[in-house]
Every structure is written in C-alpha cells, then in structure tokens.
Amino acid sequence: MRFKEFIKENKKSHFVYQKNVPDYQTIVHRGTEASSKKYIKDKAKFFLHKGKDFVIYKKPKGRGIRPSDALDFKYVHKENVNEADPKVGTGKKPKGSDRRLYTDENPKDTVSIKFATPADAKATVAKVKNIKKPYARKIQILTVGEQRAKVMGKMEVVGIFKKAKQVLKKQHEAKKEK
Secondary structure (H helix, E strand, C coil): CCHHHHHHHCCCCEEEEECCCCCCCCEEEEECHHHHHHHHHHHHHHCCCHHHCEEEEECCCCCCCCHHHECCCCCCCCCCCCCCCCCCCCCCCCCCCCCCCCCCCCHHHCCCCCCCCHHHHHHHHHHHHHCCCCHHHHHHHHHHHHHHHHHHCCHHHHHHHHHHHHHHHHHHHHHHHC
C-alpha cells in the first residue's frame, strides 16, 4: 500500500516510515508519538535497509501529509557491545571478542617481534622471557616469530625461536612439578 493511500484510510496521528528504501516508502508503524519513538528504538535493529533511517510524520487534521510534517526525531541504532560470540560463524563478531584475528584491539598488550637478523631474534627471545605473560602467550609469540622467519627462509632465526620455545617448555614443566 502506498504511503498517501495509507494515511487517508488511517485515523492514527503519527506514522513511522523507512527512509532510503528504493521506489516506495514503507509504513512500519502507526500510533502516538511516544509509541512511534518506542517502536523505532525497539525494532530498528531488525530492519536490513540502508542506514536503518526512520521518519515520524504527524498527520495534520483536514489535509494530507507534507515533508514539513516530519518530526525532528533521529535515532541511531547501536549494537550492544557486550553480546556473546555467536555460536555459528555469522561474520559478525562483537568488539573485544577472542575470535577477531589480525586486529590490534589492545595495543598496550602488543609485543613487537623482530626477526630480521639473529641478533634481533635473540633480543625478542630475551624480551619474551622477561615479560609477565602466561606461558601460552609466550609460546604464541615465539611461534609467530618462528613461522614468519621460516617463510622468509631465515633458518638460523627459526632455530633461535625453536630453542627458546624448548627452554620455556622445560621451565614450565619444572614449575608444574613443584
């Protein structure tokens, strides 16, 4: 049903319709101003159109709707940041999720890895041994350095990282036994 036809038939005073929907304007709600605003806040996340923009019009008595009848109500839908990770991969991952790869969400936690020369690799290993991170994190850092060096064909550097991982593993096992 077209927007103008719908308004003629309906007695409610406020109408919510979607903006930026091609070729037509879809009425999604009718009611009072308060119920229209509440509807937009509650339902905006379920609309898939561009921008999720909505306009509320107040129908004046005795004439049709004009663009000047639009109320100044802007609502921007924001996703809830504290959502749990979706069980099935949807491609949408909440900020701070462990499933975001290759993003530096916490730069303070970043450990730089240098592996261009054997001296750089030794400096990185020394840094990793001295940082206060869990064992798994240290192994992860050394593994990244090892893999990157291997891809670049720097076998001497790969050996330095492997040896450091073995030493860390022995230290960790000795700590576990105590």
